[in-house]
Amino acid sequence: MLLSPQEVRNVALLARLDLTDDEIEAQAKHLNDLLPHFEALQALDLTGVEPTSHSMPVYNVFREDVARPSLTREEVLANAPLARGGCFVVPRIMEGN
Amino acid sequence: MAELHDLCAFECSELLISKEISARELTAALLDRIEAVEPKVRAFLTVTAEKALAQADAVDEKRMAGVPLGPLAGVPVALKDNLCTQGIKTTAGSKILYNFIPPYDATVVRKLHAAGFILIGKTNLDEFAMGSSTENSGFHTTRNPWDLGRVPGGSSGGSAAAVAARMAPLALGSDTGGSVRQPAALCGIVGMKPTYGRVSRYGLIAYASSLDQIGPLTRNVRECALLLNAIAGHDPHDSTSTAVPRPDFAMTCGRGLNGLRVGVPKEYFGHGVTAPVAATVRAAIDRIAELGATAEECSLPYTEYGLAAYYILAPAEASSNLARFDGVRFGLRSKTFSGHIGLTERTRDEGFGAEVKQRIMVGTYALSAGYYDAFYRRAQQVRTLIRRDFDRAFETFDVLVTPTAPSTAFRIGEKADPLAMKLADVCTLPVNMAGLPAISLPCGFVEGLSVGLQLIGRAFDEETLIRVAHAYEATTSWHHERPKL
Numbered sequence: 156m157l158l159s160p161q162e163v164r165n166v167a168l169l170a171r172l173d174l175t176d177d178e179i180e181a182q183a184k185h186l187n188d189l190l191p192h193f194e195a196l197q198a199l200d201l202t203g204v205e206p207t208s209h210s211m212p213v214y215n216v217f218r219e220d221v222a223r224p225s226l227t228r229e230e231v232l233a234n235a236p237l238a239r240g241g242c243f244v245v246p247r248i249m250e251g252n
Numbered sequence: 253m254a255e256l257h258d259l260c261a262f263e264c265s266e267l268l269i270s271k272e273i274s275a276r277e278l279t280a281a282l283l284d285r286i287e288a289v290e291p292k293v294r295a296f297l298t299v300t301a302e303k304a305l306a307q308a309d310a311v312d313e314k315r316m317a318g319v320p321l322g323p324l325a326g327v328p329v330a331l332k333d334n335l336c337t338q339g340i341k342t343t344a345g346s347k348i349l350y351n352f353i354p355p356y357d358a359t360v361v362r363k364l365h366a367a368g369f370i371l372i373g374k375t376n377l378d379e380f381a382m383g384s385s386t387e388n389s390g391f392h393t394t395r396n397p398w399d400l401g402r403v404p405g406g407s408s409g410g411s412a413a414a415v416a417a418r419m420a421p422l423a424l425g426s427d428t429g430g431s432v433r434q435p436a437a438l439c440g441i442v443g444m445k446p447t448y449g450r451v452s453r454y455g456l457i458a459y460a461s462s463l464d465q466i467g468p469l470t471r472n473v474r475e476c477a478l479l480l481n482a483i484a485g486h487d488p489h490d491s492t493s494t495a496v497p498r499p500d501f502a503m504t505c506g507r508g509l510n511g512l513r514v515g516v517p518k519e520y521f522g523h524g525v526t527a528p529v530a531a532t533v534r535a536a537i538d539r540i541a542e543l544g545a546t547a548e549e550c551s552l553p554y555t556e557y558g559l560a561a562y563y564i565l566a567p568a569e570a571s572s573n574l575a576r577f578d579g580v581r582f583g584l585r586s587k588t589f590s591g592h593i594g595l596t597e598r599t600r601d602e603g604f605g606a607e608v609k610q611r612i613m614v615g616t617y618a619l620s621a622g623y624y625d626a627f628y629r630r631a632q633q634v635r636t637l638i639r640r641d642f643d644r645a646f647e648t649f650d651v652l653v654t655p656t657a658p659s660t661a662f663r664i665g666e667k668a669d670p671l672a673m674k675l676a677d678v679c680t681l682p683v684n685m686a687g688l689p690a691i692s693l694p695c696g697f698v699e700g701l702s703v704g705l706q707l708i709g710r711a712f713d714e715e716t717l718i719r720v721a722h723a724y725e726a727t728t729s730w731h732h733e734r735p736k737l
Contacts, residue, residue, distance in 0.1 A: 163613075170571060170616040171578070172609055173597035181606075182613050188671065189614060193560050196630045206632030207639060209462050209492070210448045210687020211711070216491035230355040236585035243580050246592040 157187050256281035258734070260471045261327045261421040261478070268326040271315070275308035275326030279370050282328050286373070286419045289737045293395050295404075295414040297333045298341055299373040304328060307370045314368075324478055325368025330420035332411050333374040334381055335466070336455040337361055344457040345377040345407075347390040348603025349583045358455020359490065360424060360466050360483045367482045372420050375410030379605045380574065381431055381459045383407050384676035385667070388607040393664055396439060397735035398701055402661040405435030405676070411469045412439040417737055422479055423469040428459045429562055430657075430680025432467040433692035437656035437704020440694045440733060442476045442721070443469045445680075447712045448687035449494035451480075452487030460569035461492075463684040472731050473693060473722040477501035480714065496712050504719035510544035512720065515649030519555035523678045525658040528698040533655045536695035536705045536724065540653065543723050550649065552641040557634045558682040563674060564618045564631035565685070570608075571615030577603065610670065639686045646710050651720050654679050656692040656704030683708055691717045694730035702730070 158166075163183040167174045174182060228241055237244040256278055259267070267273045283301050290296060311326045331337065334344040336354035338361075343349045357365070364371070378388035386394040386409035394409045396402040397417040404413040408425025412435035415423050425432040427445035436443025444467045451466045458464060468479035481502065486495040516537055521530050541547045579585035579599030586598035604612070618627035645652060657676060667673040683690045688708055695705035705724070709717045725731055 158617075166613055166617045166620065169620060170612045171575070171593065171596045171600055172604070172612065173594070173601045174609070175601075178601075178609070182610065185610050185670065186613065186617060189563070192671070193564065193627060196557060196560050196564075196634055197626065199557065199630075199634065201630060201633040201637075204633040204636050206629055207635040207685075208632055210639065210685065211492065211494060213449070213492050213494075218488065226355050233355060234352055234582035236579060236583070245580055246589070246595050248592050 158183055257285035257418045259421065261324055261475045264327050264421060265324050268315070275311040275370060276305060278326065279304050279308040279328055279372065282372060282419060289417050290419060292400055292737060293397055293413050293417045293419070294392050295375055295394050295410040295417065295419060296330070296373045297343060297345070297376050297391060297410070300340055300371055303340070304370050304372045311368050311370065322367035322482065324482070326370065327422060328370040328372040328420055329364060330373050330375050330411055330414045330423040331361065331371060332377050332408050332423070332425045334377060334426060334457040335361055335424060336457065337371065337374065340374065342374065342457070343390070344381070345379040345389040345391065346603065346605070346608070347584060348577050348599070352582050354455070356455065359452035359487045361455065363483050369482070375408070375414055375423060377410055378407035379608050380457065380570070381407040381426055381428055382570070382607050382611055384430070384434055384673055386410060387664065388605060390605050396661045397737055398440060399661065402663050402701070403438070405438035405657070405661065407431040408469065409435045412436050412441060412443065415439070415441050415469050415471060416735060418734065421471060422475060424466055424483070425469050426456055426464055426466050427684065428463045428566060429684050430677040432469060433680050433690060433704065433706060434657045434676060436469055436692045437702065438661040440702030440730070441469055441471055442473055442691065442693045442731070443467060444476050444480065444691040444714070444717070445683065445689060446480060446484065446714055447689040449492055450689070450712065450714070451483050452485070452490040452493045454487055454489035458573040460566040461573060462569060463566060465684070473718060473725050474502055474505050476691065477505060477718045499715055501714055501718055504715045505722040507719050507723070508544055509540065509720060509723050512545035512651065513649045514540060514545045514547040515550040515645050515652045516547055517552045517555065517645065517652055517654060518549050519552055520654035520679050523658060524675055525655055525679070529655050529659060529703050532696040532698060532703040533653070533705055537653050539727060540720065540724055543727065547653070550645050550652070552645060552682070554634065554637040554641050555682055558638055558685065559674065559678055561631040561634040561638070562681045562685060563614070564627050565635065567611040567615030568618050568628050569615070571612045571619065574608070574612055607670065635685045638682050642686045642688060650716055652708040654706045654708065656680060656706040660698050660701035660703060679706060687711060689714045689717055691721050693721050693725060695728070696730060697733070
């Protein structure tokens with residue numbers, strides 16, 4: 156099962172990577188080289204085997220819902236490539252004015 | 253007397269405590285050493301000379317005033333550049349974070365400051381800790397101090413090279429599939445991945461959250477235990493850190509090995525492990541047996557599936573973790589884009605390197621609709637089988653012994669094929685999937701290049717690892733060897 160350039164383009168869209176045509180070609184080659192290595196897993200009989208998402212049995216960890224010290228707005232925005240009026244600046248997401 | 257930069261952390265601390273040297277003298281000597289050999293090794297991304305000297309002065313003042321200090325107070329430490337340091341640039345080896353200055357310290361950094369350690373610099377790594385050589389760094393490749401034409405291993409290659417080259421007596425790295433142990437092996441030093449949950453990951457820039465763990469890189473086993481003492485413990489900021497009692501890990505140094513049962517998993521001597529590495533490790537196992545332990549071959553039958561499962565799980569987690577790099581809150585922001593999706597897409601294409609993009613693509617594919625069950629869920633099930641292999645082995649054995657890496661340090665550029673590179677972690681990554689602790693320590697040299705011995709223990713039983721590693725180390729002199737630079 157080989158991935159087509161179009162399928163790879165779709166994965167890139169999901170991953171939010173604006174890849175060039177050359178990069179799409181390289182990624183397709185990498186994925187198509189890699190996928191056969193995963194076939195060994197398909198051949199295993201895994202009936203009744205529970206998945207492990209985490210090596211330690213940690214589930215929900217709760218704390219009291221109380222305010223704690225946090226970073227100031229200035230500290231949070233200090234790394235922003237673009238900030239204005241105490242906010243991060245993002246491109247317009249709605250049409251019109 | 254040896255030059256100050258040649259002293260191990262323990263020797264430094266003795267001289268500091270007896271006030272024969274000051275933290276400033278020690279720090280200045282290491283900064284001189286960095287100036288002399290760093291142009292060859294290139295272990296660092298940032299050297300924090302001024303801040304380090306100021307911290308050293310503060311420790312010296314406290315010591316003169318009689319304030320009680322930690323056992324290694326005044327000893328400099330280097331930190332992998334994916335550990336957040338307040339006010340000090342932290343890049344994770346990526347151009348996408350080329351200008352990121354964290355507003356807070358990682359918990360391990362906070363603990364090191366509290367214990368009086370001096371932060372001397374931030375070390376190079378494969379971008380976002382994805383790699384086994386530092387060749388994937390967005391900035392430069394670190395050289396192996398034993399042979400400057402070879403890699404130091406990775407991803408914590410900068411930390412390992414800095415310690416091996418005597419630019420820092422101690423360092424921290426992070427280990428997701430072997431990223432502390434493999435560079436420790438390739439640079440001839442000690443490196444440990446503690447049990448998952450032993451050390452807080454708060455402030456560690458995430459690669460694969462269910463596998464990542466911060467660990468020490470040191471010149472000898474006792475110092476590894478002392479550095480682990482300083483960073484271990486539960487942290488409310490990391491809900492996966494575990495509230496188990498923290499022993500004094502150095503206490504088991506010097507205990508004998510009588511009655512210890514050592515398992516030697518046969519699968520770890522296949523998988524492209526070179527004959528000289530296998531022979532060197534087997535000789536070390538014989539030595540451990542001579543010290544009173546019984547060594548016996550055992551089997552971890554699902555080992556062969558580890559690599560494939562890991563290269564689904566780790567990229568899947570990475571694809572999710574790295575979604576936060578969108579050009580809005582920190583780091584790089586593309587100047588040529590249209591629309592909000594365009595901003596994210598262009599920023600990520602410009603900021604991430606080839607290996608990171610590949611892993612994000614693999615992870616996104618494995619998690620995407622229609623493939624989730626075939627890839628991600630299956631890999632998680634295989635993870636269960638790998639864990640059970642270890643559980644079964646630890647019913648019989650106290651510790652498992654394997655090579656850390658299948659070969660000694662390879663040449664820069666030698667493993668251009670990304671699949672060949674991934675084999676470098678074949679002996680280490682099953683340990684992360686099972687969440688277990690493991691230590692690598694030097695056990696010999698092949699043609700001037702170091703070989704690492706890996707000891708794997710039960711969850712939260714780092715003490716046995718330190719006991720065995722220290723007992724072995726005490727009968728050898730590999731850890732006294734040093735590269736000629």
